[in-house]
Amino acid sequence: MDSPREIAAGLVVRGFAPPLALSRFRLIAFDMDSTLINIECVDEIADVAGCKAEVAAITEAAMRGEIADYKESLRRRVALLRGVTVADLEQVYVERLRLNPGAERLVAACKAAGLATLLVSGGFTFFTDRVRERLGIDFVRSNVLEVRSGPNCGELTGRMVDQEWGDICDGAEKRRMFLETCAKLGISPKEAIAMGDGANDLPMMKEAGLSVAYHAKPRVREQAMVQINVGGLDRLLEVVRER
Incomplete structure:
Protein backbone atom coordinates (compact mmCIF):
# COMPACT_ATOMS: atom_id res chain seq x y z
CA MET A 1 0.00 0.00 0.00
CA ASP A 2 1.15 3.53 -0.76
CA SER A 3 2.74 5.69 1.89
CA PRO A 4 0.31 7.84 3.87
CA ARG A 5 -0.01 11.48 2.92
CA GLU A 6 -1.61 14.33 4.81
CA ILE A 7 -4.04 16.16 2.52
CA ALA A 8 -5.15 18.64 5.20
CA ALA A 9 -4.31 19.22 8.85
CA GLY A 10 -4.98 15.99 10.72
CA LEU A 11 -6.46 14.24 7.65
CA VAL A 12 -4.34 11.45 6.13
CA VAL A 13 -5.04 9.17 3.16
CA ARG A 14 -3.28 6.10 1.83
CA GLY A 15 -3.72 3.99 -1.30
CA PHE A 16 -6.05 6.20 -3.34
CA ALA A 17 -6.45 9.73 -4.69
CA PRO A 18 -9.32 11.74 -3.20
CA PRO A 19 -11.95 12.88 -3.66
CA LEU A 20 -14.15 9.84 -4.16
CA ALA A 21 -17.88 10.16 -4.85
CA LEU A 22 -19.97 9.18 -1.82
CA SER A 23 -22.57 7.80 -4.24
CA ARG A 24 -20.19 5.00 -5.29
CA PHE A 25 -20.75 3.40 -1.88
CA ARG A 26 -23.93 1.70 -0.66
CA LEU A 27 -23.23 1.12 3.05
CA ILE A 28 -21.34 2.77 5.89
CA ALA A 29 -20.54 0.79 9.06
CA PHE A 30 -19.63 2.45 12.35
CA ASP A 31 -18.12 1.32 15.60
CA MET A 32 -19.83 3.10 18.51
CA ASP A 33 -17.63 3.70 21.57
CA SER A 34 -15.02 6.42 20.91
CA THR A 35 -16.13 6.52 17.25
CA LEU A 36 -19.76 7.60 16.99
CA ILE A 37 -19.83 8.59 20.66
CA GLU A 44 -18.12 4.90 32.52
CA ILE A 45 -20.36 2.20 33.99
CA ALA A 46 -17.30 0.96 35.88
CA ASP A 47 -16.83 4.47 37.28
CA VAL A 48 -20.25 4.16 38.88
CA ALA A 49 -19.20 0.77 40.28
CA GLY A 50 -15.96 2.24 41.67
CA CYS A 51 -13.62 0.21 39.47
CA LYS A 52 -12.99 2.47 36.49
CA ALA A 53 -9.19 2.33 36.64
CA GLU A 54 -9.12 -1.47 36.48
CA VAL A 55 -11.73 -1.71 33.71
CA ALA A 56 -10.31 1.17 31.66
CA ALA A 57 -6.86 -0.42 31.69
CA ILE A 58 -8.31 -3.61 30.19
CA THR A 59 -10.29 -1.61 27.62
CA GLU A 60 -7.23 0.36 26.54
CA ALA A 61 -5.15 -2.80 26.13
CA ALA A 62 -7.93 -4.48 24.14
CA MET A 63 -8.37 -1.48 21.83
CA ARG A 64 -4.63 -1.31 21.21
CA GLY A 65 -4.66 -4.96 20.19
CA GLU A 66 -2.58 -6.10 23.15
CA ILE A 67 -5.17 -8.64 24.37
CA ALA A 68 -5.63 -11.65 22.10
CA ASP A 69 -8.97 -12.82 23.53
CA TYR A 70 -11.36 -9.87 23.29
CA LYS A 71 -14.34 -11.91 24.47
CA GLU A 72 -12.61 -12.93 27.67
CA SER A 73 -11.45 -9.36 28.28
CA LEU A 74 -15.05 -8.14 27.97
CA ARG A 75 -16.35 -10.87 30.27
CA ARG A 76 -13.77 -9.81 32.86
CA ARG A 77 -14.86 -6.20 32.63
CA VAL A 78 -18.59 -6.95 32.75
CA ALA A 79 -18.10 -9.21 35.78
CA LEU A 80 -16.83 -6.17 37.69
CA LEU A 81 -20.11 -4.34 36.93
CA ARG A 82 -22.21 -6.72 39.05
CA GLY A 83 -24.73 -4.78 41.12
CA VAL A 84 -24.79 -1.65 38.95
CA THR A 85 -28.44 -0.62 38.57
CA VAL A 86 -30.38 0.22 35.42
CA ALA A 87 -30.80 3.69 36.92
CA ASP A 88 -26.99 3.97 36.93
CA LEU A 89 -26.92 3.04 33.23
CA GLU A 90 -29.50 5.73 32.56
CA LEU A 99 -22.38 12.01 19.91
CA ASN A 100 -18.94 12.84 18.60
CA PRO A 101 -18.64 16.04 16.54
CA GLY A 102 -19.83 15.63 12.98
CA ALA A 103 -21.72 12.37 13.63
CA GLU A 104 -25.14 13.73 12.72
CA ARG A 105 -23.86 15.55 9.63
CA LEU A 106 -21.97 12.52 8.32
CA VAL A 107 -24.85 10.10 8.86
CA ALA A 108 -27.31 12.53 7.25
CA ALA A 109 -25.02 12.99 4.23
CA CYS A 110 -24.64 9.23 3.81
CA LYS A 111 -28.38 8.64 4.05
CA ALA A 112 -29.03 11.46 1.56
CA ALA A 113 -26.60 9.78 -0.87
CA GLY A 114 -28.53 6.51 -0.56
CA LEU A 115 -26.20 4.61 1.77
CA ALA A 116 -27.54 2.18 4.33
CA THR A 117 -26.09 2.51 7.84
CA LEU A 118 -24.78 -0.15 10.22
CA LEU A 119 -23.71 0.12 13.86
CA VAL A 120 -21.54 -2.75 15.12
CA SER A 121 -20.31 -2.48 18.69
CA GLY A 122 -18.56 -4.42 21.40
CA GLY A 123 -20.70 -2.27 23.68
CA PHE A 124 -24.22 -2.80 24.93
CA THR A 125 -27.75 -2.63 23.55
CA PHE A 126 -28.79 -0.25 26.34
CA PHE A 127 -26.73 2.38 24.53
CA THR A 128 -26.66 1.18 20.90
CA ASP A 129 -30.46 1.06 20.68
CA ARG A 130 -30.66 4.71 21.74
CA VAL A 131 -27.88 5.83 19.41
CA ARG A 132 -29.59 3.91 16.61
CA GLU A 133 -32.82 5.78 17.27
CA ARG A 134 -31.12 9.18 17.51
CA LEU A 135 -29.28 8.79 14.22
CA GLY A 136 -31.76 6.65 12.30
CA ILE A 137 -29.30 3.75 11.88
CA ASP A 138 -30.65 0.88 9.76
CA PHE A 139 -28.85 -2.13 11.25
CA VAL A 140 -27.21 -2.77 14.63
CA ARG A 141 -25.36 -5.52 16.46
CA SER A 142 -24.06 -5.33 20.03
CA ASN A 143 -24.10 -7.12 23.39
CA VAL A 144 -26.89 -7.57 25.92
CA LEU A 145 -26.17 -7.04 29.62
CA GLU A 146 -28.02 -9.49 31.85
CA VAL A 147 -30.31 -7.76 34.35
CA ARG A 148 -31.99 -9.29 37.39
CA SER A 149 -34.79 -7.87 39.52
CA GLY A 150 -33.63 -5.34 42.03
CA PRO A 151 -33.84 -1.68 43.01
CA ASN A 152 -34.19 1.04 40.37
CA CYS A 153 -35.68 -1.26 37.69
CA GLY A 154 -33.09 -3.98 38.14
CA GLU A 155 -29.35 -4.51 38.46
CA LEU A 156 -26.59 -6.11 36.46
CA THR A 157 -25.59 -9.70 37.17
CA GLY A 158 -22.09 -9.27 35.79
CA ARG A 159 -22.87 -11.44 32.78
CA MET A 160 -24.04 -10.99 29.19
CA VAL A 161 -26.94 -12.75 27.49
CA ASP A 162 -26.36 -15.02 24.48
CA GLN A 163 -28.22 -13.97 21.35
CA GLU A 164 -29.44 -15.99 18.36
CA TRP A 165 -26.31 -15.03 16.38
CA GLY A 166 -23.84 -15.85 19.17
CA ASP A 167 -22.48 -14.70 22.51
CA ILE A 168 -20.32 -11.56 22.14
CA CYS A 169 -19.86 -9.01 19.37
CA ASP A 170 -16.08 -9.00 19.00
CA GLY A 171 -13.93 -8.24 15.98
CA ALA A 172 -14.84 -11.48 14.21
CA GLU A 173 -18.55 -10.86 14.78
CA LYS A 174 -18.25 -7.27 13.55
CA ARG A 175 -16.73 -8.61 10.35
CA ARG A 176 -19.43 -11.27 10.02
CA MET A 177 -22.24 -8.75 10.54
CA PHE A 178 -20.59 -6.34 8.08
CA LEU A 179 -20.39 -9.04 5.40
CA GLU A 180 -23.89 -10.31 6.23
CA THR A 181 -25.30 -6.80 5.81
CA CYS A 182 -23.50 -6.36 2.48
CA ALA A 183 -25.01 -9.66 1.31
CA LYS A 184 -28.46 -8.59 2.50
CA LEU A 185 -28.12 -5.39 0.47
CA GLY A 186 -26.81 -7.31 -2.54
CA ILE A 187 -23.54 -5.38 -2.66
CA SER A 188 -19.83 -6.11 -2.58
CA PRO A 189 -17.92 -5.23 0.61
CA LYS A 190 -15.85 -2.97 -1.65
CA GLU A 191 -18.98 -0.81 -2.00
CA ALA A 192 -18.95 -0.20 1.76
CA ILE A 193 -17.15 2.13 4.18
CA ALA A 194 -16.09 0.98 7.66
CA MET A 195 -15.12 3.38 10.46
CA GLY A 196 -13.57 2.55 13.81
CA ASP A 197 -10.87 3.34 16.34
CA GLY A 198 -9.81 0.07 17.99
CA ALA A 199 -8.19 -3.23 17.09
CA ASN A 200 -11.53 -5.08 17.12
CA ASP A 201 -12.65 -2.88 14.20
CA LEU A 202 -9.81 -4.04 11.94
CA PRO A 203 -11.45 -7.28 10.72
CA MET A 204 -14.37 -5.39 9.17
CA MET A 205 -12.20 -2.47 8.06
CA LYS A 206 -9.98 -4.85 6.08
CA GLU A 207 -13.03 -6.05 4.11
CA ALA A 208 -14.33 -2.58 3.24
CA GLY A 209 -13.74 -0.62 0.07
CA LEU A 210 -12.81 2.35 2.25
CA SER A 211 -11.49 1.99 5.81
CA VAL A 212 -11.50 5.01 8.12
CA ALA A 213 -9.64 5.37 11.43
CA TYR A 214 -11.22 8.00 13.68
CA HIS A 215 -8.91 9.33 16.43
CA ALA A 216 -7.70 5.75 16.47
CA LYS A 217 -5.11 3.60 18.16
CA PRO A 218 -1.73 3.40 16.35
CA ARG A 219 -2.31 -0.11 14.98
CA VAL A 220 -5.59 0.99 13.41
CA ARG A 221 -4.20 4.21 11.93
CA GLU A 222 -1.37 2.24 10.33
CA GLN A 223 -3.78 0.01 8.40
CA ALA A 224 -6.58 2.44 7.49
CA MET A 225 -7.00 4.13 4.12
CA VAL A 226 -8.19 7.33 5.82
CA GLN A 227 -7.07 8.72 9.16
CA ILE A 228 -9.12 11.44 10.84
CA ASN A 229 -6.70 12.52 13.56
CA VAL A 230 -8.07 16.03 14.15
CA GLY A 231 -11.66 17.24 14.02
CA GLY A 232 -15.02 15.52 13.71
CA LEU A 233 -16.41 12.51 11.89
CA ASP A 234 -17.71 14.73 9.09
CA ARG A 235 -14.14 15.36 7.96
CA LEU A 236 -14.67 12.20 5.94
CA LEU A 237 -16.71 14.44 3.62
CA GLU A 238 -13.46 16.17 2.66
CA VAL A 239 -12.34 12.84 1.21
CA VAL A 240 -15.64 11.35 0.03
CA ARG A 241 -17.64 14.15 -1.53
CA GLU A 242 -21.41 14.32 -1.29
CA ARG A 243 -21.67 15.34 -4.96
Whole structure:
Protein backbone atom coordinates (compact mmCIF):
# COMPACT_ATOMS: atom_id res chain seq x y z
CA MET A 1 0.00 0.00 0.00
CA ASP A 2 1.15 3.53 -0.76
CA SER A 3 2.74 5.69 1.89
CA PRO A 4 0.31 7.84 3.87
CA ARG A 5 -0.01 11.48 2.92
CA GLU A 6 -1.61 14.33 4.81
CA ILE A 7 -4.04 16.16 2.52
CA ALA A 8 -5.15 18.64 5.20
CA ALA A 9 -4.31 19.22 8.85
CA GLY A 10 -4.98 15.99 10.72
CA LEU A 11 -6.46 14.24 7.65
CA VAL A 12 -4.34 11.45 6.13
CA VAL A 13 -5.04 9.17 3.16
CA ARG A 14 -3.28 6.10 1.83
CA GLY A 15 -3.72 3.99 -1.30
CA PHE A 16 -6.05 6.20 -3.34
CA ALA A 17 -6.45 9.73 -4.69
CA PRO A 18 -9.32 11.74 -3.20
CA PRO A 19 -11.95 12.88 -3.66
CA LEU A 20 -14.15 9.84 -4.16
CA ALA A 21 -17.88 10.16 -4.85
CA LEU A 22 -19.97 9.18 -1.82
CA SER A 23 -22.57 7.80 -4.24
CA ARG A 24 -20.19 5.00 -5.29
CA PHE A 25 -20.75 3.40 -1.88
CA ARG A 26 -23.93 1.70 -0.66
CA LEU A 27 -23.23 1.12 3.05
CA ILE A 28 -21.34 2.77 5.89
CA ALA A 29 -20.54 0.79 9.06
CA PHE A 30 -19.63 2.45 12.35
CA ASP A 31 -18.12 1.32 15.60
CA MET A 32 -19.83 3.10 18.51
CA ASP A 33 -17.63 3.70 21.57
CA SER A 34 -15.02 6.42 20.91
CA THR A 35 -16.13 6.52 17.25
CA LEU A 36 -19.76 7.60 16.99
CA ILE A 37 -19.83 8.59 20.66
CA ASN A 38 -17.37 10.27 23.01
CA ILE A 39 -17.00 7.59 25.69
CA GLU A 40 -16.23 3.92 26.28
CA CYS A 41 -19.51 2.97 27.94
CA VAL A 42 -18.08 0.05 29.90
CA ASP A 43 -15.50 2.36 31.48
CA GLU A 44 -18.12 4.90 32.52
CA ILE A 45 -20.36 2.20 33.99
CA ALA A 46 -17.30 0.96 35.88
CA ASP A 47 -16.83 4.47 37.28
CA VAL A 48 -20.25 4.16 38.88
CA ALA A 49 -19.20 0.77 40.28
CA GLY A 50 -15.96 2.24 41.67
CA CYS A 51 -13.62 0.21 39.47
CA LYS A 52 -12.99 2.47 36.49
CA ALA A 53 -9.19 2.33 36.64
CA GLU A 54 -9.12 -1.47 36.48
CA VAL A 55 -11.73 -1.71 33.71
CA ALA A 56 -10.31 1.17 31.66
CA ALA A 57 -6.86 -0.42 31.69
CA ILE A 58 -8.31 -3.61 30.19
CA THR A 59 -10.29 -1.61 27.62
CA GLU A 60 -7.23 0.36 26.54
CA ALA A 61 -5.15 -2.80 26.13
CA ALA A 62 -7.93 -4.48 24.14
CA MET A 63 -8.37 -1.48 21.83
CA ARG A 64 -4.63 -1.31 21.21
CA GLY A 65 -4.66 -4.96 20.19
CA GLU A 66 -2.58 -6.10 23.15
CA ILE A 67 -5.17 -8.64 24.37
CA ALA A 68 -5.63 -11.65 22.10
CA ASP A 69 -8.97 -12.82 23.53
CA TYR A 70 -11.36 -9.87 23.29
CA LYS A 71 -14.34 -11.91 24.47
CA GLU A 72 -12.61 -12.93 27.67
CA SER A 73 -11.45 -9.36 28.28
CA LEU A 74 -15.05 -8.14 27.97
CA ARG A 75 -16.35 -10.87 30.27
CA ARG A 76 -13.77 -9.81 32.86
CA ARG A 77 -14.86 -6.20 32.63
CA VAL A 78 -18.59 -6.95 32.75
CA ALA A 79 -18.10 -9.21 35.78
CA LEU A 80 -16.83 -6.17 37.69
CA LEU A 81 -20.11 -4.34 36.93
CA ARG A 82 -22.21 -6.72 39.05
CA GLY A 83 -24.73 -4.78 41.12
CA VAL A 84 -24.79 -1.65 38.95
CA THR A 85 -28.44 -0.62 38.57
CA VAL A 86 -30.38 0.22 35.42
CA ALA A 87 -30.80 3.69 36.92
CA ASP A 88 -26.99 3.97 36.93
CA LEU A 89 -26.92 3.04 33.23
CA GLU A 90 -29.50 5.73 32.56
CA GLN A 91 -27.33 8.25 34.39
CA VAL A 92 -24.32 7.34 32.24
CA TYR A 93 -26.41 7.78 29.10
CA VAL A 94 -27.91 11.12 30.12
CA GLU A 95 -24.90 12.73 31.78
CA ARG A 96 -21.87 11.34 29.96
CA LEU A 97 -22.75 10.02 26.50
CA ARG A 98 -22.51 12.51 23.66
CA LEU A 99 -22.38 12.01 19.91
CA ASN A 100 -18.94 12.84 18.60
CA PRO A 101 -18.64 16.04 16.54
CA GLY A 102 -19.83 15.63 12.98
CA ALA A 103 -21.72 12.37 13.63
CA GLU A 104 -25.14 13.73 12.72
CA ARG A 105 -23.86 15.55 9.63
CA LEU A 106 -21.97 12.52 8.32
CA VAL A 107 -24.85 10.10 8.86
CA ALA A 108 -27.31 12.53 7.25
CA ALA A 109 -25.02 12.99 4.23
CA CYS A 110 -24.64 9.23 3.81
CA LYS A 111 -28.38 8.64 4.05
CA ALA A 112 -29.03 11.46 1.56
CA ALA A 113 -26.60 9.78 -0.87
CA GLY A 114 -28.53 6.51 -0.56
CA LEU A 115 -26.20 4.61 1.77
CA ALA A 116 -27.54 2.18 4.33
CA THR A 117 -26.09 2.51 7.84
CA LEU A 118 -24.78 -0.15 10.22
CA LEU A 119 -23.71 0.12 13.86
CA VAL A 120 -21.54 -2.75 15.12
CA SER A 121 -20.31 -2.48 18.69
CA GLY A 122 -18.56 -4.42 21.40
CA GLY A 123 -20.70 -2.27 23.68
CA PHE A 124 -24.22 -2.80 24.93
CA THR A 125 -27.75 -2.63 23.55
CA PHE A 126 -28.79 -0.25 26.34
CA PHE A 127 -26.73 2.38 24.53
CA THR A 128 -26.66 1.18 20.90
CA ASP A 129 -30.46 1.06 20.68
CA ARG A 130 -30.66 4.71 21.74
CA VAL A 131 -27.88 5.83 19.41
CA ARG A 132 -29.59 3.91 16.61
CA GLU A 133 -32.82 5.78 17.27
CA ARG A 134 -31.12 9.18 17.51
CA LEU A 135 -29.28 8.79 14.22
CA GLY A 136 -31.76 6.65 12.30
CA ILE A 137 -29.30 3.75 11.88
CA ASP A 138 -30.65 0.88 9.76
CA PHE A 139 -28.85 -2.13 11.25
CA VAL A 140 -27.21 -2.77 14.63
CA ARG A 141 -25.36 -5.52 16.46
CA SER A 142 -24.06 -5.33 20.03
CA ASN A 143 -24.10 -7.12 23.39
CA VAL A 144 -26.89 -7.57 25.92
CA LEU A 145 -26.17 -7.04 29.62
CA GLU A 146 -28.02 -9.49 31.85
CA VAL A 147 -30.31 -7.76 34.35
CA ARG A 148 -31.99 -9.29 37.39
CA SER A 149 -34.79 -7.87 39.52
CA GLY A 150 -33.63 -5.34 42.03
CA PRO A 151 -33.84 -1.68 43.01
CA ASN A 152 -34.19 1.04 40.37
CA CYS A 153 -35.68 -1.26 37.69
CA GLY A 154 -33.09 -3.98 38.14
CA GLU A 155 -29.35 -4.51 38.46
CA LEU A 156 -26.59 -6.11 36.46
CA THR A 157 -25.59 -9.70 37.17
CA GLY A 158 -22.09 -9.27 35.79
CA ARG A 159 -22.87 -11.44 32.78
CA MET A 160 -24.04 -10.99 29.19
CA VAL A 161 -26.94 -12.75 27.49
CA ASP A 162 -26.36 -15.02 24.48
CA GLN A 163 -28.22 -13.97 21.35
CA GLU A 164 -29.44 -15.99 18.36
CA TRP A 165 -26.31 -15.03 16.38
CA GLY A 166 -23.84 -15.85 19.17
CA ASP A 167 -22.48 -14.70 22.51
CA ILE A 168 -20.32 -11.56 22.14
CA CYS A 169 -19.86 -9.01 19.37
CA ASP A 170 -16.08 -9.00 19.00
CA GLY A 171 -13.93 -8.24 15.98
CA ALA A 172 -14.84 -11.48 14.21
CA GLU A 173 -18.55 -10.86 14.78
CA LYS A 174 -18.25 -7.27 13.55
CA ARG A 175 -16.73 -8.61 10.35
CA ARG A 176 -19.43 -11.27 10.02
CA MET A 177 -22.24 -8.75 10.54
CA PHE A 178 -20.59 -6.34 8.08
CA LEU A 179 -20.39 -9.04 5.40
CA GLU A 180 -23.89 -10.31 6.23
CA THR A 181 -25.30 -6.80 5.81
CA CYS A 182 -23.50 -6.36 2.48
CA ALA A 183 -25.01 -9.66 1.31
CA LYS A 184 -28.46 -8.59 2.50
CA LEU A 185 -28.12 -5.39 0.47
CA GLY A 186 -26.81 -7.31 -2.54
CA ILE A 187 -23.54 -5.38 -2.66
CA SER A 188 -19.83 -6.11 -2.58
CA PRO A 189 -17.92 -5.23 0.61
CA LYS A 190 -15.85 -2.97 -1.65
CA GLU A 191 -18.98 -0.81 -2.00
CA ALA A 192 -18.95 -0.20 1.76
CA ILE A 193 -17.15 2.13 4.18
CA ALA A 194 -16.09 0.98 7.66
CA MET A 195 -15.12 3.38 10.46
CA GLY A 196 -13.57 2.55 13.81
CA ASP A 197 -10.87 3.34 16.34
CA GLY A 198 -9.81 0.07 17.99
CA ALA A 199 -8.19 -3.23 17.09
CA ASN A 200 -11.53 -5.08 17.12
CA ASP A 201 -12.65 -2.88 14.20
CA LEU A 202 -9.81 -4.04 11.94
CA PRO A 203 -11.45 -7.28 10.72
CA MET A 204 -14.37 -5.39 9.17
CA MET A 205 -12.20 -2.47 8.06
CA LYS A 206 -9.98 -4.85 6.08
CA GLU A 207 -13.03 -6.05 4.11
CA ALA A 208 -14.33 -2.58 3.24
CA GLY A 209 -13.74 -0.62 0.07
CA LEU A 210 -12.81 2.35 2.25
CA SER A 211 -11.49 1.99 5.81
CA VAL A 212 -11.50 5.01 8.12
CA ALA A 213 -9.64 5.37 11.43
CA TYR A 214 -11.22 8.00 13.68
CA HIS A 215 -8.91 9.33 16.43
CA ALA A 216 -7.70 5.75 16.47
CA LYS A 217 -5.11 3.60 18.16
CA PRO A 218 -1.73 3.40 16.35
CA ARG A 219 -2.31 -0.11 14.98
CA VAL A 220 -5.59 0.99 13.41
CA ARG A 221 -4.20 4.21 11.93
CA GLU A 222 -1.37 2.24 10.33
CA GLN A 223 -3.78 0.01 8.40
CA ALA A 224 -6.58 2.44 7.49
CA MET A 225 -7.00 4.13 4.12
CA VAL A 226 -8.19 7.33 5.82
CA GLN A 227 -7.07 8.72 9.16
CA ILE A 228 -9.12 11.44 10.84
CA ASN A 229 -6.70 12.52 13.56
CA VAL A 230 -8.07 16.03 14.15
CA GLY A 231 -11.66 17.24 14.02
CA GLY A 232 -15.02 15.52 13.71
CA LEU A 233 -16.41 12.51 11.89
CA ASP A 234 -17.71 14.73 9.09
CA ARG A 235 -14.14 15.36 7.96
CA LEU A 236 -14.67 12.20 5.94
CA LEU A 237 -16.71 14.44 3.62
CA GLU A 238 -13.46 16.17 2.66
CA VAL A 239 -12.34 12.84 1.21
CA VAL A 240 -15.64 11.35 0.03
CA ARG A 241 -17.64 14.15 -1.53
CA GLU A 242 -21.41 14.32 -1.29
CA ARG A 243 -21.67 15.34 -4.96
